[in-house]
Amino acid sequence: MPVITITRGAFSGGPELADRVAATLGYRSVSREVLIEASRRYGIPEAKFTEVLETAPHWWERWQESLRLYRIVLQAAMCEVAQGGNVVYHGHAGQELFPGIGHVLKVYLTAPMSYRVEQVRAREKMSENAAMHYIEQVDKGRTRRLQVIFGADWRDASRYDMVLNVAHMSLEAAAHVIVEAARQRDFQETPESKQAFQDLTVSARVQAALVVAPRTRNLTISVRVEHGRVHVSGILAQSELEQEIVRIAKEVSGVNSVEAEFESPPIEYMYP
Numbered sequence: 460m461p462v463i464t465i466t467r468g469a470f471s472g473g474p475e476l477a478d479r480v481a482a483t484l485g486y487r488s489v490s491r492e493v494l495i496e497a498s499r500r501y502g503i504p505e506a507k508f509t510e511v512l513e514t515a516p517h518w519w520e521r522w523q524e525s526l527r528l529y530r531i532v533l534q535a536a537m538c539e540v541a542q543g544g545n546v547v548y549h550g551h552a553g554q555e556l557f558p559g560i561g562h563v564l565k566v567y568l569t570a571p572m573s574y575r576v577e578q579v580r581a582r583e584k585m586s587e588n589a590a591m592h593y594i595e596q597v598d599k600g601r602t603r604r605l606q607v608i609f610g611a612d613w614r615d616a617s618r619y620d621m622v623l624n625v626a627h628m629s630l631e632a633a634a635h636v637i638v639e640a641a642r643q644r645d646f647q648e649t650p651e652s653k654q655a656f657q658d659l660t661v662s663a664r665v666q667a668a669l670v671v672a673p674r675t676r677n678l679t680i681s682v683r684v685e686h687g688r689v690h691v692s693g694i695l696a697q698s699e700l701e702q703e704i705v706r707i708a709k710e711v712s713g714v715n716s717v718e719a720e721f722e723s724p725p726i727e728y729m730y731p
Contacts, residue, residue, distance in 0.1 A: 460544030460562070461646040463637065464553030466613060467568035469575065469597040476568070476625075477549035479634040484641060489540055490550040497536035501671050508533070512551045512604060528670050530608050535667035538660040544648060554618050555609045560659060561652035564641050567619040568633075574626035620646075658684040661713040665689055668707050675704055682708075687715035695721045 463480065467473040474490070481488035491505075498505040511529045537556045540546065544562065554565040572591065579590035605613045616622050621640055623633050640646065662684040669675045669682075678700070683690040689708050695701060701721050708717045 460648050461641050462541050462544055462557065462560070462563045463547045463566065463641055464557070464563065465547065465549040465566045465568060465637075466552070466554055466619070467549070468570070468614075469579075469594050469601070473549045473568060476630060476633055476637075477547045479630060480637050480641075481547040483634060483638050484545070484547075486545045486547050488547045488549070490548065493533065493536050493540050493548070493550060496540055497532050500536060500539070501532045501667060503529075503532060503671075511608070526608050528676070531663070531666045531670045535660075535663035538656075538663045541656075542660070552605050552609055552611075552613060554613070555605075555611055557656075557659065560656050562646055562648040562656070564621070564637070564646045565619045566637055567616060567622045568625050569622060570624060570626040654686065657713070658686070661687060661689065661711065664711045664713065665691070665708050668711050669704065672703075672707055674700065675707065678704075680704060687713055689714050689717045690720065691717065692720040693722075694724050696724055698723065 463477075463486070465473055465477050465480075474488075477488045477490075480486070494505045494508045497503060497508060508529060511526065533551070534556045537548070537553070541548070541557075554567070557563040557565075572594065575594050576587055576590045579585055579593060580587065583590070583593070585593065602612065602614065605611065611618065621637070623636065625633055628636075662682050665682050665684070666680075669678070669680055678693065678695070680691055680693045683692075689711075691704055691708060698721070701719050704721075705717050705719050708714060
């Protein structure tokens with residue numbers, strides 16, 4: 460029961476392909492459902508996610524609000540949506556949301572600029588130069604956004620299991636290739652990958668719970684999970700917050716136990 464993520468450049472196909480793959484495999488095709496889940500679980504308006512993920516970042520965003528919040532909550536919501544597998548996700552940075560999970564097939568769709576320009580001209584009735592400029596701006600904005608949020612270049616082919624040039628194949632052919640890959644043993648769930656996904660889910664839940672809680676949202680806390688056993692660590696200027704962190708973590712679904720290991724900041728940090 461693999462999870463399939465499909466990432467694309469502007470006007471390189473995607474939603475239609477995801478729907479076709481999902482229909483063939485009997486999976487769910489999801490995209491904005493992840494943002495809705497994040498909004499429902501963590502009280503962040505869907506419109507805010509859309510703003511952060513779909514508008515170009517400005518230099519002041521890094522200071523005025525923590526983009527880390529959106530990355531953590533988005534991953535937690537994605538893990539919830541992907542429970543049980545059988546999901547095709549086409550959306551923002553799907554390849555970055557399941558690190559180290561073997562039964563995730565990560566697909567990247569690409570196409571020459573000439574192909575993408577023709578797609579834009581057909582849909583938007585633009586001139587060739589205007590269409591090219593539009594695509595370049597969309598790709599540039601997406602690259603900047605995801606670099607800031609995830610610290611990765613989504614165009615790096617090494618981050619994917621499969622790269623398809625959709626200009627060189629039909630929708631049916633592309634769907635067939637993905638479906639056949641998803642059926643291969645390499646991407647099937649194993650006891651190890653299932654456990655890794657469960658631990659990732661619990662870790663994401665704990666991090667999300669901490670990042671939305673008023674007293675802990677601005678703390679940098681390392682969370683490690685092994686078979687439901689949670690280890691939280693970091694540096695705390697206020698030692699009494701350790702009990703609050705442990706309390707929040709213990710209330711998260713899937714947590715069996717919590718071990719804390721926090722240190723006080725160096726003296727020179729406390730008294731510059």
